[in-house]
Amino acid sequence: MKSFIKVAPDSHFPIQNLPYGIFSTVENPNPRVGVAIGDEILDLSVIHALIEKHVPELGQKPMIFKESSLNSFMSLGRPIWKAVRKCLQNILSADNSELRDDAELRAKAFVAQNLANMHLPAQIGDYTDFYASKEHATNVGTMFRGSDNALMPNWTHLPVGYHGRSSSVVVSGTALRRPCGQRLLAKNNPPVFGASIRLDFELEMAFIIGVGNELGNAIPINKANNHIFGVVLMNDWSGPFLGKNFGTSISPWVVTLDALEPFLVKGPEQKPEPLPYLRDNGPSAYNVQLEAKIKPYDSNAYKTVTRSNLKYMYWSFKQQIAHHTVGGCNMRPGDLCGTGTISGPSEGSRGSLLELTWNGQNEIDYDNGIKRKFIEDGDEVVLTGYCQGEGYIVGFGDCSGKILPAINSP
Template identity: 55%
Template sequence: MVSTERSFIEVDPQSHFPIHNLPYGVFRPLSGGDPRIGVAIGSYVLDLAALDKAGHFHATAVAGKDIFSQPSLNAFMALGRTAWRKVRAQVQQLLRADEPALRDDAVLRAAALHPIHDVELLLPAQIGDYTDFYASKYHASNVGTMFRGKENALMPNWTHLPVGYHGRASSVVVSGTDVRRPLGQMKPADAQAPLFGPSRQLDFELELGWLIGPGNELGQSVPIEQAEEQIFGLVLVNDWSARDIQAWEYQPLGPFLAKNFATSISPWVVPLEALEPFRVAGPEQEPAPLPYLQQAGAGAFDIQLQVGLTGEGIETSQTISASNFKYLYWSMAQQIAHHTVGGCNLRPGDLLASGTISGPTKDSLGCMLELTWRGTEPLQLHNGEQRIWLEDGDEVSITGWCQGEGYRVGFGEVTGRVLPAHDNPA
């Protein structure tokens, strides 16, 4: 993973956005103008619409289509991997230290390069559908142990198929959006009847998600050998969860109000191609999955993940979890293959997410439910406070990166601050 590739734009080795990455996003200059598509390079956003207007994509499938002048990545994602690779290769070439086309064109540089602090980052895609999986064996085992005991931790189907549920696309929000504590029904163990009010057990969930590219026709499945061709890129995900609402409502059909109030994603979409140097084998699967879920080769990626917590009285962010994407039992390709095996059609911009990513150690657990073991082991903060669940004013930040030698391929971060619930309408 050593690379000598260098951009004419100075990039700190700790930056998440070197020339090896070039994640896509949708932005709007604070000085005004319409949303458009760019890539992150160091501390700048490179305006792809400006490059397109200057004729630098004339030999690609985006030429003449105003693909990068749109307020979402959907049209670009629909073009498929061949188009993505050609555009990415062209952008990398233009940013190289030994390439004069952009480096020496002062007018184009002024039009196309925006300091990242001078732009507003927007939701990167128009998300039509959102599916959340439950793909971490560590997480599923821990939660099952809490509720059913160690001997019955995993449900009988769990090691045979990627468990998932359909989430709510309308409440997917971009990083930095405040999250309102949800209202709902809860039934404490000592209560005779359900109560209504603000969730008392608000949680975060450390996840990664991937945006779908061209998709598939209704009635046609995506073979596992072709599943990764559907992945445009990955984002950080915090799938906020109201555990007390969920405990009362989830039987027999699964989460509803406990999950549909907010899902936060990062603004930058890291191309799958940028992650290839960090591909690794996932956990051994026993029993062997059915043939349609059998993946040849390594299907996981070494992506380091961290969760930070700040809040009233917490001056600096405290890292409360450090996990890794490689811990997932079910790979992205397996999740896509299973999602479509019955004929479900995926469409450009659909978001699929991993579910909580937990590891084998106490400090690698991906939610408060596990970190505090359902409230029995409070989380100790540096300022002397404790947390069992998230409190109003708390801000959760998730970050992730792949570490190369002398460079990082990162995701930036996804953040969200908890606001008090609205007045109880009851």
């Protein structure tokens, strides 16, 4: 499948991908819906009539692509998502003349990505972060409880998660300030106030809910994919005390499950066998290659500090949503569910500095005499992820962020 839009071989956004995002420009500051294709953004608010021609079900919602979030579109359900995706692939195909040969419409419909401002793709009402990587949970548990008690007794029976702060979820490129809080310098001494000194990144992914469920009704595992619109990269910045609520960065482009379907693989073996409501038939992991790079404030170069893969995650997306709703929790369009740090089996695939430095016992050498245990003010972190197809890449772009000095530190 080829597009009439030029797409470089290493582009994250070929016609096989077509992720959704919310963007604006200087010429048109209204945030609106677009899809990424190569280095361009196809403005769906401009071609909505063409889309509605092929997807008549959208005729009753002519303004849906002019909205400042994907929530309304996501709420329409998977049959509409699939129909619109197929329509866009046809419109962008090298063999289709509808948009290709309409010079006036084409000039209005495409915006260069480097001229666009990206916004949060969804209005996020609720945010849950899971703890779904067995390697990560084992590493952290070993550090703080010893290898004999690394995993808590319930960990292999259910996907553990916690409720996070949706208010501090930000789009990639947003700078965040180092959090402040109290810490104990010595046992039996009173705590002191100051800036976090062990700030960390967490290499994660997250899925965004498209269609919710009624309060009191669970989402069965075999229908979970009908409720998941797509997936983003996520950096759940972390540190002691108040370091879990000051900021969570996500990538601006939402890659749909349909785009990821060719990259389904079998996930880790689960022992003991999960209870029936968590049992899944067939492959449910995704082969997404992940990488984290850091550029220290006193360096001009990024250094890759870890390479991992989503396929290492023990609890799948479907298992996470099945457990999340089994008690009757009602999910809503735009809800965000993070995977937790995704670590692999090797030292080079650990998904956080806590693990990479083994709780600060070791240092990462950035060359030129620069070393780090944790993130310092001015450091920049970039997460990337992609699936390797035959002659193309389905990628997520970047999820980046820079840490600024704390403003409340004495």
